[in-house]
Amino acid sequence: MISKKFKDMCNTPSVIRALAGYANERGKEIGYGNVFDYTLGNPSVPVPEEFNKAIRDLTTELSSSALHGYSPNPGNPEARSIIADSLKRRFGIPYEQKHIFMTSAAASAIAHAVRCVTEPGDEVITFAPYFPEYNPYINQSGAVLKVVPANTEDFQINFDAFEQMMNKKVQAVLINTPNNPSGIAYSSATLKKLADFLYAKQEEYGHEIFLISDEPYREIVFKGADAPYVSCFYDNTLSCYSYSKSLSIPGERIGYVAVNPKAKDADMIVPMCVQISRGIGHNCPSSIIQMAAARCVDLTSDLSVYETNMNILYDEFVKLGFTVVKPGGTFYIFPKALEDDAVAFCEKAKKYDLIFVPSDSFGVPGYFRAAYCIDTEKVQRSLPVLEKFVKEEYGK
């Protein structure tokens, strides 16, 4: 019999996807170059040529079975070792191969991590603004996602609200830094305070509380930003990484879970991920993609365009009188809308072919997200349009 739950879910399409669809349709009418589509977080810079070369080389260097045969369940051993070594070298945490579980990017990493450290009915806390896909990611595991209201001052953590929501049923805290949609990185002070708070609560409750750190934007950090590596602050951390944004390969679905070696049962987490894989149909990312990513472990695409675009947009938003916190990374900016109703604001912007995403689905009313992973030339061309929109609609 057809599952009612999943059938019903089909009727609530993603706001972001709907707006992207609109932008696409509008582009067909007036030319895509004339639509200022700030909806999707799709990398706009090319993959490093080394990645494509690695793929080509692998098809000639390795035998068919070595290249295309089953990976061991936790992933390609060499890739896992290379990643562990890279993280150890860069962040000073003594990861070994056994702490790395290869995944189909961050979505899959979170799917495994949450199942490792929760039982059905347990609570997982995250902080607004947050990526709306966390709802299906967490709730379909059987755990329950709870969202702490935003600290709109600077989009660091709202600790007062967090303390009020904290309770014994919380088994995991899910953070995303640098953050989609705010663009803000959690500072060393924030992470230290978070760690101290969680250590105290572990003591008080008598059980571990795991920190699941969603880090697809880890390599996209701007000048002057304080964006430290989360796992350095708290032992019970599962770092969920994706190469989607750093190597511009979101379609290849490659990432990993890195288990802090000091975490509770650290040596068991990867074997547990293997068991979880069996039930959710994961069973490893593509073997050639694992190997190619390992060959590019310390590379990134040329990510500089994102900072260029951010600075242009940030200055423009400030000039136009928007309340906006300067992003420390990612390719998102998250200004306050010029009226309380962000949906109405974004609807008005659409009349000018400026396509922004209202903040409501990110768990904060009254803001909007602009994804500036587009050509700088287009960002520049959008500025007079933005000025016109603000002047005509809001008299500024």
Added chain:
Amino acid sequence: MISKKFKDMCNTPSVIRALAGYANERGKEIGYGNVFDYTLGNPSVPVPEEFNKAIRDLTTELSSSALHGYSPNPGNPEARSIIADSLKRRFGIPYEQKHIFMTSAAASAIAHAVRCVTEPGDEVITFAPYFPEYNPYINQSGAVLKVVPANTEDFQINFDAFEQMMNKKVQAVLINTPNNPSGIAYSSATLKKLADFLYAKQEEYGHEIFLISDEPYREIVFKGADAPYVSCFYDNTLSCYSYSKSLSIPGERIGYVAVNPKAKDADMIVPMCVQISRGIGHNCPSSIIQMAAARCVDLTSDLSVYETNMNILYDEFVKLGFTVVKPGGTFYIFPKALEDDAVAFCEKAKKYDLIFVPSDSFGVPGYFRAAYCIDTEKVQRSLPVLEKFVKEEYGK
């Protein structure tokens, strides 16, 4: 807090993996060429060169974003169309793009299919002998796997036992033909009888019963075997395919769900799979692998070695007095052990460096599986060892 369920699962390793590990260790001692390792279903023939060429070509033909960007949620549209067209041409069922959902091979296809057509607590019936991974595949979805005892006469379906176990809670029936581990393909007569039975039960219970057809061995069919396409017999069929065995690319994790266009809510199943993906962290197979598989849609590796090996082994088992049903496909054969306790039989065989998998974990006592996806030369060399084993241990 660490999940007790998944931690406990780590303590029950797979029998097959354990034996494969033993074979590997033994190979280090006496030389791998001297171990007759019949444990793993790992393709032994190389990928078609066209697949590697497709991968290389794609890295130069397409732009970075066209190649490595996000696939739409149900998978690459062109790949889906190519697969639909191929199935339509080959099997006469009018599949369209909208009926194909790209998956990370059959494990992922089954993970999606079972969630589409069951609610937690529903029953899914399968038939012994069966692939033991069906237990985590089904049970972790929230449904409950029930196993119909084998028809050891010919390893077609045991309809008497099936009828007794059938009840209103059964929402799906999961079959695997050609079958791992028996090597048997369900005949037209079997599938017709199964379809008639399910149609009658749908009527009687007043709800659909879906047939989930696991088909990784669909292209490995031997001369004279009656191995028809399952979906031709029953409308409510979800075909779960994998390229792992037909293209010898199990590490690349690529396959699909094909929804029979006459199935209940046929146009909704793929959108439902998209929703399911969000919760289990699937979010598409690798984009380059989807495209490369589509370019090889009607190709296979040179699969002839499997039939050669099967004939050699079958004749030998018959000669030595084993009870054995001749396989119609796959790269498995499933003879009756020479004593009631298949585990004891396989332990004795190990003394001769013949590594077989006892049948107990496949849901049938007293048999063993030999996976003959190995070099024919090695199969030949194993024959005198097999004769010696049988003579010395069983006086035959």
